[in-house]
Amino acid sequence: MRGMLVERLGAPDVMELRDLPVPQPGPGEIRIRVEAVGINFADVLAVAGEYLTRTRVPYTPGMEFAGIVDVLGEGVSGVQTGVRVAGLGGTGALAEYAVVPAAGLIPVPENLSAAQAAAFPVSYFTAYHGLKTLGYAQPGQWVLVQAAAGALGTASIQLAKAMDLNVIAMASTEEKLELARTLGADVTLLQDDPDRVQKVKDATGGRGVPLILEVVGGKRFQESLKMAAPRGRVIVIGNASREPAHLQPGELMKRNLTVTGLWLTSLMSDQEATREAAQELAKLVGSGKVTPQVGPTYALADSARAFQDLMDRKTTGKVIIEP
Ligand code: NDP
Known part of the structure; x- marks a missing residue:
């Protein structure tokens, strides 16, 4: 599959488009066919090695995404293949397929497009x-x-x-x-x-x-x-x-x-705070009172430009990359 790879930390252009192995879901994990990736300031900082946690290379960036459930790992239940979900994981979304722990899935209100769903969680x-x-x-x-x-x-x-x-x-x-x-x-x-x-x-x-x-x-x-x-x-x-x-x-x-x-x-590890936020947000998004703002959208091969534009303050709304 096509995916972005970072082998050394630095400016966004250290990312390269590569042919990578399709990831296999382990126990408790789910493989998603990625439709849209939301790019956060944190992604830019992580590639630069300036984030709150240490970035280990080599890695594929991308923490927030929407896509279709593809393969369930051992022991996963209550999730259907073929359904659109949003995911919040550590890394790996800037690729055609990504693996996320089942706990990192966020249900998507039906009224959201893939790009809107990817703009939502963070x-x-x-x-x-x-x-x-x-x-x-x-x-x-x-x-x-x-x-x-x-x-x-x-x-x-x-x-x-x-x-x-x-x-x-x-x-x-x-x-x-x-x-x-x-x-x-x-x-x-x-x-x-x-x-x-x-x-x-x-x-x-x-x-x-x-x-x-x-x-x-x-x-x-x-x-x-x-x-x-x-x-x-x-x-x-x-x-x-x-x-x-x-x-x-x-x-x-x-x-x-x-x-x-x-x-x-x-905060995501505080289950009560997360549940309360998820319930309130689902109501607001489901009723159309709030609509995630999709910003400029880039192809996977243009990921470095997307990161640079975000850092250069050229963007509004959520920067989206579509693999
Ligand atoms: P944005 O889409 O808001 O893009 C970053 C914006 O920051 C720019 O558009 C710019 O807006 C503003 N900005 C101000 N000063 C600078 C500067 N010197 N260099 C670059 N940009 C600057 O990104 P995000 O929504 O992803 O993130 C916004 C902020 O929130 C970031 O600081 C991010 O780290 C933080 N964040 C933190 C989270 C957390 O868990 N703590 C979670 C999510 C976001 P303008 O041109 O109007 O000044």
Whole structure:
């Protein structure tokens, strides 16, 4: 089968299209014929060797995908071949076939296309946990969404609006802000607007924002603390700037702020939190209230370009690769 292979870590063009053996499912595993792969910022960081966990080479990237159940490994029950599923695994999806543990399967609402299903698991579970599980968002509250036109950003705006929150969306270009407004953002701000801190205060009646989904990091992390309301929560989800961030405990103490880290991989092992998120998300997606935003779509052979475009901030919605 055709698949992408990384033999040494580095920039996206270290990935090569190769002829690879079709993977065989072991006990408790399922083989999927991959239809669409969702590309996350984490995939780019993993290929660069800069992710939260160590990347072992050689490997085939791709953690999030949708496809058709092909072969069941020993001991797998309750799953039918020929059915479309979404999968969330460690690696291996950038290929014609991928093997995933049965526990990594996510049922797909019937109203989603393969690309929409591949755009769903990482961004929507992360957004849900940021807003609800760790953010304790309440209807009528303000939330600040950074990188608002990206995969996580668009999911966060949609979910926040479905939860009756007021959204301040930040992004780097007017076109990106236009997308955020289309999805329901109440206030939009250019990431480099020189008056952004004051404008956030003004929009929130002078108090600041009670909940901030922080994905940029570096200097922007300190700025998020300035934009937060007293007793506000900053949920640290990403560090797209790849710059170090500094935290002064005194600044948290003075305004009773909370900084909470969020990593979806470790939250997925919390079965209760995952079940609750899955139920709520299934209702919202099934009813059409939220629709995964499919971004630019690339062929498998163009995977490196897809990764580079994501890193260069050229994309909106979820970048998709179709093997
Ligand atoms: P996106 O589709 O949001 O793409 C990344 C976006 O980040 C860019 O479009 C850009 O938007 C913004 N950005 C800001 N600063 C930079 C920079 N210096 N370099 C590159 N991009 C920058 O990607 P994802 O939805 O996959 O991820 C968004 C963030 O959320 C990432 O930080 C990612 O690591 C994190 N994340 C974390 C998870 C977790 O479990 N902790 C799960 C999912 C995502 P703009 O041009 O508008 O600034």
